[in-house]
Structure formats: structure tokens, C-alpha cells
Amino acid sequence: MSIFETLESEVRSYSRGWPVVFDRAQGSWQYAEDGKAYLDFFAGAGALNYGHNNPVLKQALIDYISRDGVTHSLDMYTTAKRDFLQTLDDVLLKPRSMEYKVVFPGPGGANAVEAALKLARKVTGKESVINFTNAFHGMTLGALSVTGNSMKRGGAGIPLVHATPMPYDKYFDGAYPDFLYFDRLLQDSGSGLNEPAAVIVESVQGEGGINAARLEWLQGLSELCKRHGILLILDDVQMGCGRTGPFFSFEDAGIEPDMICLSKSISGYGLPMAVTLIKPELDVWEPGEHNGTFRGINPAFVTAAESLRTYWRDDELEKATRAKGERVGAALSEIADSYPDAGLSAKGRGLARGLEFPNGELAGKVCAAAFERGLLMETSGPDGEVMKLLPPLTTTDAEFTQGLEIITESVRTVLSV
Amino acid sequence: MSIFETLESEVRSYSRGWPVVFDRAQGSWQYAEDGKAYLDFFAGAGALNYGHNNPVLKQALIDYISRDGVTHSLDMYTTAKRDFLQTLDDVLLKPRSMEYKVVFPGPGGANAVEAALKLARKVTGKESVINFTNAFHGMTLGALSVTGNSMKRGGAGIPLVHATPMPYDKYFDGAYPDFLYFDRLLQDSGSGLNEPAAVIVESVQGEGGINAARLEWLQGLSELCKRHGILLILDDVQMGCGRTGPFFSFEDAGIEPDMICLSKSISGYGLPMAVTLIKPELDVWEPGEHNGTFRGINPAFVTAAESLRTYWRDDELEKATRAKGERVGAALSEIADSYPDAGLSAKGRGLARGLEFPNGELAGKVCAAAFERGLLMETSGPDGEVMKLLPPLTTTDAEFTQGLEIITESVRTVLSV
């Protein structure tokens, strides 16, 4: 392992909790070079919703590469891009009566967020953005400025000043009416709140600790934005692509964001790709005003289109995800209930699930115990106090049985010490 | 073509100059879906130095995908990553006695720049950065703030305030001594210049108009930075990976930047990948202080390692690039000399070459004429006044003959109107 330690920066982190060298992967499994199999309930932090090296997508990818399809094309027109756009329109947008234009903002989720923020500011002529407590939107300077985590913010090295945090749903455990503070500040011309161009929100906060906003909270937020002429940016980078059941995490809430950020599982295969969907009337950019080298990664277009055709032409995956999510949620609740004095609680929606511990140390120990037993899970939340499950949506029932048993045992081991 | 026009944002730009749909690509050629072949002197804006779908890299890529090598791994340890790190060390760093640590900052060049800026600010405790006139470093907020182009800066929607531009080499055509202004401002405690954490520079400005800094200018800049305790960030995203001859564009200058940003051609195959090399003493990050989803794209590690092994274990490619660059440069000079009253001039180094016209309209018309004749080239410079050549380094002599003939003819056609 020494070349990693001698040559790679100290900033590396996942490798610290999982000190093995992975070699192969298939479906819900990653294999270390010594052959040991790990059940993966992390799934590339949500980038592998259809499993590792999904065979359908793999075949399409190999075919494309083999026939010398264009690999890199910036924002030229290509057949692969056309296929992706057409499929996106046919499979996702039209059936949902969603009218949006597509921006290819760069290769990752932070690019999707940066593009949305830039456009919101250009359209409104305002600088300020409202984000929420414990939000995570990315590490580039614009995205970082709307991210909550203080350690990561501190990394910026300059004051991050154009965002004001508002309380996310349930921040005060229901003690406050929703948006009381936010709405009041907006109405009061003496509040000192800079008028916001946009609100950026996740419908379930993944890095923030698997906090699932209630649908009525999302609806309330959408109404508030409309009432005050604020653009609503829905960051669906982690929770989109079916993570919570429907393709878009906000579908159950019935809202229509002004912009939607997609990345992570959009390519379906773990390849870098991102998309920002914008309402047609917001498409005021000059040609080339936002650009970048990696906006046309055609192998990703190929697997993306294939994943939409394979999984989203009917509601099977959506239904299965909801069912599996219920099962996992119930199992986590059961665990929590088994230790009435331990202060555990189950959280989440769909297949974004969490088990909250009183502190980060306990959650970390449980994840470490699970790793020893062959299960990959990470913590999230401001203090790492939430054990986070983002398994591939294609995880089988048997695999869930196996994984949940490991979790149960790991919790027992840690709590009984 | 209608789905592009109806669904894709107006921000698209390359497709406007090249209104065809590309399907396949090989070496220096891109093929439209109607079968028409285009000689590509653009090469993914420098992301395809080894040509489209380079057969050696393609084989390694297909092998890796076929055997279910891990695709997406964030910053976990993988065998593919180890191979890349080891090869980087063996082929690039050790032979050049370069001591650096490797940061995987995210999928694109802007990420490499953002990480460098963050780290420079963290290490020094200062916020301000010096950039140069006509610099291009990316579109995310941090990278954009050190980019010169006013249209792209305007896209930010907030004031970009932490950078001060200094004149790049030859900005005043040699009329001023190098760094006269910069050095004076730094020495003068009353100058009002905020003390900079870092200088960020390209050794040849691509987007800025194929401006090649003289080696002694780069050396002077490096000395000035050392003298004033300022970190030197060399953005080699477009000019590295052999574009100017040697792997690093600054090798001939003999300088040692504190940080080096690589992306574009680093994966060798046009796949998103980026690296920030940092001096070991600057590696002060906390684990996870900078992170991101697409830092471990193993297919890119595979082609990256293979490209280093294939092209950089000896100096053949470097020598060939220098020779081809001389040839192209001579041809462009000849064209310029053929129209003594037209105000043309040849620019560049290695295979980053340009022909400057008196205005952007002329340069654009020449590129359009070349496109009609089957040659892809773009303009650059603040007003698009430079016809830019970034051909694959693997372009053959015969292909250069063909391309240069098209250029000659295109210039003639445009200028004789």
C-alpha cells in the first residue's frame, strides 16, 4: 500500500476507513485484490444506483468504444448525445410533462450546481443565495459557499459570503412553524437579509445526515419561492436517479423547481457526467458563456441513455425501490427500538436510509465493525453521527438480508461493549 | 438536428461553428454521421494529445471494463490507481527528480485549479491571488475568478474579487521590463496591493490567444515568487502532457512550481481526470477537507497509466512534437509573410500554434473556410482573433501536409475577398 501513502496527499479519506485495495466489482459487490468480497451499501456515494458495472450498460459501453464512437466532444453535436437527449425527453421529461432545457455544465455535480447558481444570478441580477443547514452541494468555490460543513467551508481559505443558511425541515423538531423565520425576513424590509436570487435545496440531505424533508415542507418552500420571486434550485445530484423511488426525488411533492441539478448516477455506470435542467424561460445565456472541457463525454451519454431505457420506461424500479426502502427502514427502526436507552433513530426515504447515533464515535465504530464483516457503509451528518445506507437500487432481497444481518450484529457488538 | 436545438441550452457553442453530427473518431480524424471525414486540429481543446480513441489505450480500456475492474471508487485504494501512481512516479517524477504529492481534486481542470487555490490560501493564510491578462483557468467560481475573459467573468453574477491581473509576457511588446509593475507593487507597502497567497500562470496561454511566455520570463516569475514568498501555481491543464514538447510545458525553463495542475490529456483518452501536484511541504490538508464524487475514475487511471508507459518512457514523442511544432510554426510564418500588409503573425510553441489576425472576424472566417474543406480549428484570444492549432501530437507528417494546405488555401480565400 506504500505508494498510496508516500505519493498521495493526506487529503485522502475513504481509504482510511477501508484500508484494502479494491480490484473488481459487480452489482452490489466490490472485491479486494486478495479476493475478499465486500457487500457495498455505499454505491459510490450514490453514483452507482444500478450497481457496479451493470451488465446491460457495460455491453453498450464496450460496443461503443469498440466501434470507435467519439469519446470526447466538448459541446459538439454527436450521435451519442442526440440519443441521450432524445431518450431523456421521451423517457423522463415528456411523460412527466416537464418542460426544461438541458445544460451540460461539466463533468460533476459541483459543475451542475455552479452553473445553476451562475444562471440564477444572471437572470435575477441578485447575488445572494439561500441554502439550508447541513446542506452539501460540492467543493468548488461556488458550490462550497452553499455547503454547510464548517471543516469543508474552512478549506476555502476565503470568506464564503454570498449565502445565508436557513433551517432545514425538522431543524427544531417541529417546534417552529415551517419557514417562520425565512418568510418573516423576506417580508421585513428592515431585516438586513440580502434579497436572494435563489434557494438551493436537497429534498433529502445525504451528507447532512440522511435528513428527509417532508413533502409538505418542500411544497411550502416552493410556494414561498413563488410568492417572493425567488428561483428554486433542486439539487438532485445524490437523491435523484431513483434513489428515493421516483426518478426525481421531489416527484411525490408535486413541485416544479426552476432548476434541477443531476450528476452521480445519471451516467448509470459511475462515469463523470452532469446535467442542469432549467426552465426554458431561464435560458438566457450567451453561447459559450459557461463552458468546460468535459461536457461531452460520449461513453457516459451512451450508458446514461441505456440506463434510462432499461430502468425508467416503466415504474418497476420505482416500486421496487420503495418496497426495498420500506424494508430497510423497518429493519433500522427495529434495531433502534431494540436499544431503547441508546438514543438511536432510523431516518430516510426510499433507499436513502440512516441510523442516527448519539455521536459520531459510535456510528463510526458500527461502520468499522460492518467493514470487518464485509459490508461497506459510511457515516454522514455534521459529526458523522449517522450510519448511512445508499445501496445500489438493484441490490437483491437476499443481499439486503445479508447486509441487514451484518448491521444488526455490528450494532450489537458496539453497543454491548 | 432538432432535438439539440429544442432541448439543449443556448449556451452551446462549438456546435454552432461545426453544424454536423459527429459519430466516430480515430487518430486525427472525426467522422460525421454522413461519413464525411474531418481532420481534427482541435483535439478536444487539448484533451486528445494522443489522438482520438488511441488503439493502445483503447485496448487497455476495453480489457479493464471487460474484466469488471472497479469503475468508480471515490478515493478508495484500487489496483488501477496504484498502477497509475506508480507509473507517474516511475515515468514522470523520478526521472525528473520532481518531488511532489498527488491530489485527485475531481474530474476536470477547474477542479485541479480550485484545489490549488484552496490549498495556497490555507497554507499562507492570505486570500488574494495574482493572475495574468488573458488567462484561462476554468468556469467554476474559484477558477473563474482568475480567468481574464470579461464575458465569462460576467457570467459569474457576483463580483469576482480575490484576484488582481498582472501583465503576461510581451503584453507591452517588450517595452516594459518584465515584472516592473508587479515587483514594485510587492515591494511598496503603500501600493494597496493585497499580499498574494499565490500566482497562477500558464506557460503558454491557449484560450488567451496562443501566447507563449519566454523561458526567461517564466524564470523571472519563479524567482520573483521565491523572493516574495508567494506560491507559484503552474496551470498545465492544456499545455502539459506533451503539448509543447516535454511532458510539462515548463521543463525547458527549469523552474519548480509549488503546484502543478493537470487534466485534459492526462487520461490520454479524453476521459475526465485531473491531478494537482503539490510540493510535499504544502500537504497540510485534513483528510476529506477537499473531496468529490469523481476523483477515482479507474478507467481513466488505466488509460492514463498506459499513455505514460507508451509515450513517456523515452524522449521520442517529445522530439517529434518539437520537430512537428517547428514545421507548423514555419508554415504559419510563411503564410503570415505572404501577406505583408495583412497584419498576420505566427505564434506559439511546440504543437500549440496560432496565427493571429487583425480581428476576430477574419480569424473566424478562416476557420469556417477550413471547416468547409474538412479541417477543424477554433479561434482563441480575447476577441477570437487567433486561429488556434492544437492537433493531436500523433498527427502524421502527411496529415500535417494536408491540414496546412487547407489552412493556406482558407487564408487565401478569405484574404483575397
Add this chain to the structure above:
Amino acid sequence: MSIFETLESEVRSYSRGWPVVFDRAQGSWQYAEDGKAYLDFFAGAGALNYGHNNPVLKQALIDYISRDGVTHSLDMYTTAKRDFLQTLDDVLLKPRSMEYKVVFPGPGGANAVEAALKLARKVTGKESVINFTNAFHGMTLGALSVTGNSMKRGGAGIPLVHATPMPYDKYFDGAYPDFLYFDRLLQDSGSGLNEPAAVIVESVQGEGGINAARLEWLQGLSELCKRHGILLILDDVQMGCGRTGPFFSFEDAGIEPDMICLSKSISGYGLPMAVTLIKPELDVWEPGEHNGTFRGINPAFVTAAESLRTYWRDDELEKATRAKGERVGAALSEIADSYPDAGLSAKGRGLARGLEFPNGELAGKVCAAAFERGLLMETSGPDGEVMKLLPPLTTTDAEFTQGLEIITESVRTVLSV
């Protein structure tokens, strides 16, 4: 009046409500050039607590000028400054066991605030400041950034970004625990709130609408600041110098701010003067690090010292102010109660009193009606909905009788329409 209209900027405002030309003033009275007397319940927006041209101070001032005492001295030592410092120490600080050092930050309240903010940032190394909804701290860029009024903030022309507003006392009419939101954001490392250097607060908000914070709220704020290591800046520019009864407006709360800003009535005579009191351990400035031309206005030192000796060597003024304040408050409550359906309410503490109307139009009409009857009063609050009373503390009972009658009548006239 034409020279005012032709030559003075449209930014002028008080003259629009009171379109007469004042010539002389004495005690609680201002006299227009046509001889008409106006009872002044505005008192220079709190700069004339001891009345216009207070005879005791006037004599000291004329004596000083007549004997050619130094007028302007920057921060040199002068006999007048020594007398002021000694008197401040003897009359104000020592009797209250207050240990502070004295900064002369410039001529006005905004300077006192700017100096406090600069010092707080220097001492803590943090940039962010917490202010409160409907705060007013001044018009220079630093002071404006912690001011709430959106029209005035908009005047800055650049984003004001280093302050985050928190709800002032009773912002939600007591429905929620004090500091619930603020405290939670500070405790939560994922909240996205930039760690604040300081909190700046008025104990009664004058411009914000005569909002008097409860003593326990001020105590809670002080404790919260101590708990989180945040500096507490008490802006007593308008509410200090006896306006609420005791010399410092926060005395009844028993708190010890880290910095106290004084101006307006500190000179006693309406002459520009400001003081920032700082805890001795915060006195980390380099000589000259903060400076300015008008820090040593000796005529103001003379009247300031005289006012302290005249009014603050015993508690007579304090007691009288409290009593008069009670009387005015009772009268305003009576008016409010007389119109049970009109939605009026009386506000304030000491001789900072207000009568809130449902909207700014009504409050403005009442003030206009009062002006016609010879009484000067202004509105405040975000929409100008509060009729504000800041009479000289030296206003006699007979004058209050007269003024309150005019108010009663003016309200009646306006509401009965």
C-alpha cells in the same frame, strides 16, 4: 428656499417633512426664521439629550473658544482631552466599576462602529459579524453592512456580505425561545453559519422602530456570547448618554459588553464626537492602525466633560428620565387604548418612546399633523410605521403636557378621517 432645492442633493430628507428654515434653538425649542417656535421631540435624532444650546455647556464652550483653547488636535494630548478622560473615568467608569480603554475613532457614530468591527475582526481573526433584524448602525460601508434597512443597504452598490441577521427580541412576539435559532446554528458544525467575530446590538432599536429589548434577552445574549467566545459590541450611540434613564442603556441588564459605541449626545452640545470603549485586553492595536482627522475636537471634549459633571455626578437626571419616560409611555398607551380597533401600540423605554401604527402612511400623517401644530417628531421602523419620540431629557413637565396634547390631537385628527 430655492438655494436648497437648486444646490443641495436630492438625498436630503428631514427638510421634506419640515419645510421651514430654522434659525435659533434653546432647550426643547427650535425657532424658524419667521419666529415660529417648534417643540422638539426629535432632539437631533438623540444627539441633543441635554437640549439645544444647553446654557451650562454653552458657557463652557464660549469660554474655551474665547481663550483660544486648541480646537483641532487629531490625537495629540491636550488639556481639554485630559479633562474629558479624567471626568469620564471619575464620573462614569469608576463608580460603575467599569474597566475599559477609550478609543477616539472619528467624529461620528459610524466611526465608533467601524472601529469596533475592525478591532473585533483583528482580535478574533474572524470576518463574520452577527447583527439583528431592523438594526441601524450607520452609513459607512462597514457600519452599513450591519444595518438592516434594505433601501439604505441597496445604496452601498456592492454586496454587503459579512453579516448575518438574527431575530431581535420579540421578533416573533415571544412565540419561540430566545436565541433558539442562533444558538442552534452556532452549536451545529454543519449549519453553514460562518463563525462570528462579534455580535453588534442596540439595547433599544431607535431607527428600527423603538424596539426595546427585554433585560433578560440582553442577559441571554451576553451569556450566549460568552459561551461561544463571541465579542459583544453594544451600540449605545442613540440609546446611551441617559436616553433610557441610566447613562448606559444596558445598565439595568447588568451586562458587560466587550465594546461600547458612543456618539450623538456624548459631546452634550450636538458637536460631532464619538468614543469606542473597549475592554483593556482587546487593546491590541498598533499606534496609528486606525486614525482620522477629526478625533480630537476639543470644543466637544469641553462640552462633553461639562455635561458629565453637570448631569451624571448624581442620579437625579436618571430618576427624572425614568419618571418622565413612564409618563410619556402611559400617555401613549392611553392614546392606543382610546382606539381599540386602530391597531396602535405604545413602545419603548425611558425617553425613547414610540407609538406604532398599522402602516407608515398613518404614522407619517400624524407626524405631519403634529408639525402643523408646532411639534417636531419623526417616524421610524422598516416602513416608517412608528411615531418616534426622542425629546430632550431636560424637557419640562409643562412641555411634555403641551407636546402630548398635540400628539393626542394629531392622532385624533388623522384617525377620525
Add this chain to the structure above:
Amino acid sequence: MSIFETLESEVRSYSRGWPVVFDRAQGSWQYAEDGKAYLDFFAGAGALNYGHNNPVLKQALIDYISRDGVTHSLDMYTTAKRDFLQTLDDVLLKPRSMEYKVVFPGPGGANAVEAALKLARKVTGKESVINFTNAFHGMTLGALSVTGNSMKRGGAGIPLVHATPMPYDKYFDGAYPDFLYFDRLLQDSGSGLNEPAAVIVESVQGEGGINAARLEWLQGLSELCKRHGILLILDDVQMGCGRTGPFFSFEDAGIEPDMICLSKSISGYGLPMAVTLIKPELDVWEPGEHNGTFRGINPAFVTAAESLRTYWRDDELEKATRAKGERVGAALSEIADSYPDAGLSAKGRGLARGLEFPNGELAGKVCAAAFERGLLMETSGPDGEVMKLLPPLTTTDAEFTQGLEIITESVRTVLSV
């Protein structure tokens, strides 16, 4: 002296060089409490152009106070303000065919600058401002951001980011064409310079080291601003009111700034007062958009109007100042020439004069030696390397003889060690 040391902040500075307690002052003299007389060639840093306690102004002041003229009036109309406005128009503006409107921005020069910057940003919708190397414009946050001195800038505690410094006249000793860099950055859309709302400039830099810009440089700057649509703000706080001969320091250059900042000697008596003159078409403010407590200090209006009537109804003072300035300049040149190896040089214009030493230590020693001999002078320049003379314009020839002798002797004493 103990109360100063125990109670006043360490930020005090002038008192460190002149450790005596001043009591009285008359004309060009200040008297310490022990009776010792000091010839004052500092004149309140330019706030006392008509001498200490000028008898004509003193009489007007005492008359006004005695008759209970309104002292403090915010921006109400008063007879004293009308008289000032009328006199300003009659004596200054009309005879010079200057069309400007008058803003009363607050009590000090920093307020005049803050108001100008705010208005420039409001009018243009741009944020950035160009300042010059070694500029000094004040200590409030907006004014500080356009000030050069790094120690004072550091005091801000936040990054000062909205200004970019350009080289002041003779910054490179005439080796390069004026505005070469500035003009080029403005023309080049890829320069990375944020488009400026305004340029702020002093025609002679006082704090920066008595740097007198050539008239043709000022003219060139004015033309450049016109050409690029940039507002020109002339900060005449220290150099206006006759300091260089004519009332406005830029009169000889024949330029018409868009805004002019006046303070310091505008009241004539050392009382706080400031004025921002703005071109009528820039008067776009809403009533009250900029305000402040100390905008209507009527005693200052009285002395201001009187000073204009006394000194500016003819050109006597202007001529005398030019003549005295020539004399002082010649004397300083003679001193410089007497020590050909010492590297001294004389600088300045009118009665803003300086003698530059190779370093701040020598200049400081000369001022200290002069103080021992009864002469008050300060140093300026980034390292305090310039001995600065700002004597009252009313200083007599005999007093100049006396002062220049002390200077000659002080230099001799210091240099002969």
C-alpha cells in the same frame, strides 16, 4: 500624562512623537500647558489652512453660539446652511462655471469618500473602483478599501477587494508612458480587470509622501475616464481649500471631475464638516438613501461661509500661497542640494511640501530634532520617509524664515551624526 496612558487606547500615535500637553493655539502656533510655543507646520494634517482659531472665523463662531443659532440640525434647512450654500455658489462655483450639486455626507473626509463611492456604484451598476498606489482616502471600510497603506488595510480584518491599484504619476520615474497599463487593461476584454465604476485620485498625495501629479497626468487621467465611461472622483480632502494655491487642487489642470470630496479645511476652523460635490446628472439618490447624524453642524457652516467670504472673493490668498510655496520648495531643494550624497529630494506643490529621505528613520529623526527646536512636522510616505510640511496658508514670511531655519538645522544635526 498618566490618564492618557492608562485610559486611552494604544492606537494613539501623534502624541507619541510630541509628548507634551497642548493647551492653546493661535495662527501658526500651538502652546503647551507649560507655556512653550510650537510653530505648527502640520496644521491639523491640513485641517487648519487658515491657522488655529483664526480671529475672523472665531468672532463669527462666538457670535453664532452666543445668539443661540441652531447647532445641530441633521439635514433640516437652517439659515446658517443657506448662507453656506449661497456663499459656496457665489464665491466658488459660479465664478469657476462649475455646475455641481452639494451632498453633506457626514462629518469627515471618509464620509465624503464613502458617499462618492456609493453614488458611483449606484449610477453605474458596477462595483469595482480604481485607486492609485500610495493613495489615502480614509479609515472607514469603503474608504479604507481604496487606501494603499498595508498596515492600515490590514486593520480592516476582512479582505478589501473591490479596488485595483494603478501606478500613480511618476511611479516608475517617468520611464513609461502614462496609463500604459491601465489603458491597455481597459481595452483588452480578456484582461481580467473588473470594469470600474470610478477612479478615485488625489492630485497631490499627502499621506502617500507629498507626491504631486503633473497637470498633464491629471488631464490624461480625466481623458481616459471620459473615453472609457468611468467616473472620476477627485479626493480634495487634504489638498483642496487652497492648499496648493487655487481653491481646488486640480484647477490648474483644467479638468472637471465627476465628484469632488472636500473636508478638513472646509469649515475653516478645524470643526468636522465634509462636502461631496457631484455633477447634477449623478444626483439619482432617493431621499434619505444616504444619511447620518452629523451632516448639519451649523457652527461649521458659519465658519465655512465666513472663510470663503474672507479668503476666496479675490485671488490674494491663492497668489500668496503659490509664492510661499515656491519659497518653501526652493528652501527644501537647497537643503537637498547641500547634501549631494545623502539622497534627499524636495517634493510637492503650493504649500504641500516634502523632503524625501532615503528611509523613514532619518525623516523621523529630523522631525524629532525639529520638535525639540519648537517646530511641529510629521512624516508621510509608505515608510515614513518624507518629512511633510502642511503649514497654515496664513503663516507669515517671518514664521517661514524661522521654521525653515529650524528645518535646516535639524537636517544638519541628523545628517552630520
